[in-house]
Structure formats: structure tokens, C-alpha cells
Amino acid sequence: MKPLYVYNDELLKYRFNDTHPFNQMRLKLTTDLLTDAGFLNDEDVIKPRMATDEELALVHTADYIEAVRAAGHGKLSPEELAKYGLDSEDTPSFENMHEKCAALVGATLTAVDLVMTGQTDKALSLAGGLHHGFSGKASGFCVYNDTAIACEYIAKKYGKKVLYIDTDAHHGDGVQWTFYNRKDVITYSIHETGRYLFPGTGSATERGTEEGFGYTVNLPIDAFTEDASFLEVFKESLERVVQTYEPDVILSQNGVDAHFRDPMTHLSLTSKSYEEIPRFVRDMADKYTGGKWIAVGGGGYNIWQVVPRMWSQIWLAMKNIDVPSGRLPEVFIEKYETKCEVDFPVLWEDTLEDFTDIPRRVEISEKNKTTLDRVLMYLEQ
Template structure:
């Protein structure tokens, strides 16, 4: 079956303000890049539906959903905004918040339904991947946690064992703690260590509780980790996790903020990693989950130089199209280069002229290998 791509311009309306680093124009740019290169056609694209309140309540608490509704219409007190995390610099209230967030959640659920109703084996819904939202509180640019809702929806409605794989630079804390005491959703997150980066969680020792003990796996990698170290420990560990858990379906959050040009993190990945990461997950889905894969978006805050090219690789991977080389489509360059205040990339692969060698490479690689050894000890 063909892969499908969930998209609508309505998804661009998830927007805090004009200066906020979370900018969904990255989603439109990715879609335009894929179309300009003739990798994405109209028949590949499915319009998202709006999530129902009942579906959002699969994860979020009723009083929180009510607060989000009222915040979107300025019908809430400052104290309540503070209690629900809706007045922070990271996650401030915005107009029609509930309605716009429900569309974003609905896009991820659209992808889940397409797979479970045999419309496609694999679906990309890059608008989502908001993995920091908690059951009763907004956090880290995330109001409703569409990734957690999608996992719970697959678990409850379709009786699926879900392997959640998170390759965002930030720990997928909201998803992990939603399922921390469950054994039919396994959460795996490889991320920059919380010693230096929000949200400060994701330790190797966070393994779950009660029935969920052993079903939470974290690989915190050192700051400035480069391609080879990241890919080596990721591929080996995620294979072990998938083999042990034997999932029915995989949900993958494809944050691309571990790229060395991303302004929000301290990792040093290049386009090499982002060509490989979704292909590794795609192979894992084929081998262990009967090919079923829901690919979500996630972090990525350099929308001009990084996100469109890296997210395009997610779609190319699930379509099993080789990573392109050479120049980007002229139509894409002509449309977006004049808008960029940064040096705009013109080729699919990174120009590494601004890449800085890491003096602690051997030490970082060794420390990451020790994390992998510890995880292997837990799992095997």
C-alpha cells in the first residue's frame, strides 16, 4: 500500500505569536519542497479531521481542556493560566487555542485511522509530535500532546501494542509519563542529556513503575554528539527494544532539532543523520510491526536552513525513495530564498563549511557508548 501524507493549511494556525520560535511555516515549506521535487502528489495528501473532545480526554484532564477552551477566548483568570502552564514564555495562550490544537491532534489521529483502516501502511503527519504536554498542564510549546493521544487512541480503540520512538533532541517527557505505569505502550527516547537542556528529564534510570517498569527506555547523549556516535547507539538500541517489545505499530516523533544549526540545542548532527534516522525506523517497522508506522513531526527551530530538507527525508524514507543529492528544486529556492535572513541552502545535503569540529569527540563517543551498554544490560 502507498504511504499517505496528512496536510492542510489549517494546521499552520497553531501559532503562539510572531516572535515565538515554534513556527509552523516549516510544515508548509516541507510540503512545498516535496511537491516542487515531484516527490509528493495531490493524491498522496489526506485532509486532517478535527479531534473530538472525547479523544482529547483520552489523555488530558477535563479541567485542563476547559481551561484551554477559556484561555482561547480570554475567559480565564491569571491564576488559572499560571496553574495550567498557559502564560509562560514557552507556551502562552493564543486566540482559539482549543480549536486550533484540536485540528493538530486530529491530524495525528487521521494518520492513525488511515493505518488501522488499511488505507496505508505508513503515514506522515508532520504537524504533530508535541511531546511535552502533560495530562493537566501545557509545557515546552505543547498544549495538547497529540503524540500521547495518538498512542492512547491506538491502544484503546484498536487494541494495539504501541512502540513510541522519539528522536527529538528534547526528552519526550509528556508521552513517557502518560504511559509510565503501562506495559502496552513502550516509550523510547534518545535525546540530549537533561544536564544542559529542557526538560531536564530522560535519565537512564527512568524505567517506568508498577506494570510499566521496564517499558520506558531513555538514551541521554552528551552535548555535541555527532552523526556516527548518535546513529550507532540509536540503531543498535532501538533494534533491541523493538525485538523485545514486539509492537503492533510504531509512532515516531521526528524532531530535527539535534541538527548542528538548530538554535535551541547543543547536538551536532548533520543531514547524514536525518537521511538515516527515518530509514532505520522504517526498517524496524517492517521487521517488527508489520510495516505499520505513524511518523509525526516534533522540534525544529531553524525553519530556513534545516527543517524542510530534514523533514522531507521522513516522507522519502516511508516511500522508500533514495535520498536525493545535488541542487534543490529551483521553484522552491526562488520562493523562499528571498524571505530568508540566513544563508539559504540550495542543495539537499548540508554544506558543512560552517561545521565546527568537536575537540571532545572521543570522550563524547565513549560516554555515549557507556549509556548504550547500560541500556543493553537492562534490556538483555
């Protein structure tokens, strides 16, 4: 079955303010790049639906949903805004917030239904991936946690076991804590160690509680980790997790903020990792879950030099298209190069003239290997 791509321009309206680093223009840039390159056409694209309050309530409390709705219309007091995390620098309230956030959740659920009802075996909704939201509080650029809602939706509506894979540089804390005492949703997160980066959680010893003990898997990697070490840790641990827990379906969050050009993290990945990550997840789905794979977006704050090219690789992996090389489509370059205030990338692959050599490479790789060995030992218990 051909994969499907969930998108419409309404998804671009999730916007805190004009100076906020979370900028959904990256979603349009990615879609245009794929279209201009001939990899995405109208018959691939499915328009999303809006999530209902009942669907949001799979994870979020009723009072929080009402608070988000009120805040989006300027009807929440300063005290209540603070209570619900809707007045922070990271996650301030904005006009029609509930409706715009519910649209992102609806897009993710559209992708879920496409796969779970057999219309396709792979679906991509790059608007989603908001993994920091909690049941009753906004956090880390995230209001409604579409990824957690999607996992719960799969578990409850379809009765299937979900493996949630999170490769964002930031730990997927909101999803982890939602399912920390459950075994029908396995959460896997590989991320920069919380010693240096928000949200500060995601240690290897966070493994779940009660019947969910062991069903939370964290791979915290050291700052300045490069491609080779990241891919070793990722591939060895992920396949072991899939083999151990035998999920029915994979849902992956694909933040690309571990890239060396991202302004908000301290990892040192290049396009090599982002070419391999989705192709390895695809292989895991094809080998172990009958091909069932739902993918969403996530972090990524260099919207010109990083996100469009890296996110494009997810769709290309779903389509079984080889990694492209050489110049980007001329129509895409002409459309956006003059609008870009930094050096505009014109090649699919990274040029590395601005890559800083890492003097602690061996030490960093050894620390990551120790973490990998520790987690693999946990999985054997």
C-alpha cells in the same frame, strides 16, 4: 500500499506569537519542497479531521480542556492561566487555542486511523509531535499532547501494542509520564542529556513503574554528539527494543532540533543522521510490525536551513525513494530564497563550512557507548 501525507493549511495556525520560536511555516516549507521536487502530489494528501473532546480526554483532564478553550477566548483569569501553564514565555495562550490545537491532534489521529484501518501501512502528519504536554498543564511549546493521545487511542480503540520512538533533542517527558506504569505502550527516547537541556528528565534509570517497569527506555546522549555516535547508539538500542517488546505498530516523533544549526540545543548532527533515522525506522517497521508506521513532526527551530530538508527525508523514506543529492528544485529556491534572512540552503545535503569541529569527540563517543551498554544490559534483564 502507498504511504499517505496528512495536511491542510489549517494546521499552519498553531502559532503563539510572531516572535515565538515554534513556527509552523516550517510545515508549509516542507510540503512545498516535496511538491516542487515531484515527490508529493495531490493523491498522496489526506485532509485532517478535528479531534473531539472525548479524544483529547484520553490523556487530558476535562478541566484542562475547558481551561484551554476559555483561554483561547480570553476568558481565563491570570491565576488560572498560571495554574494550567498557559501564561509562560514558552507556552502562552493565543486566540482560538483549543480549536487550533485540536486540529493538530486530529491530524495525528487521522494518520493513525489510515494505518490502523488498513488504508495504508505508513502515514505522515508533520504538524504533530507535541510531546511535552501533560494531562493538566501545557509545557514546552505544547498544549495538547497529540503523540500521547495517539498512543492511547491505538491502545484503547484498536487494542494494539505501540512502540513510541522519540528522536527529538528534548526528552519526550509528557509521553513518558503518561505511560510510565503501563506495558501496552513502550516509550523510547534518544535525546540530549537533561544536564544541559529542557526538560531535564530522561535519564537511563527512568525505566517505568509497576507493570510498566522496563517499558520506558531512555538514551541520554552527551552534548555535541555527532552523527557516528548518535547512529550507533540509536540503531543498536532501537532494534533491541523492537525485538524485546514485539510491538504491533510504531509511532515515531521526528524532531530535527539535534541538527548542528538548530539554535536551541547543543547536539551536532548533520543531514547524514536525518537521512538514516527515518529509513532505519522504516526498516524496523517492515521487519517487525508488518510495515505499520505512523510518523509525526516535533522540534526544529531553524525553519529555513534545517527543517524542510530534514523532514522531507521522512516522507522519502516512507516512499522508498533514495536520498536525493544536488540542488533543490529551482522553483522552490526562487519561491523562498529572497524571503530568507539567513544563507538559504540550495542543496539537499548539508554543506559543512559552518560546522564546528568537536575537540572532545572521542570522550563524547565513549560516554555515549557506556550509556548504550547500560541500556542494553537493562533490556536483557
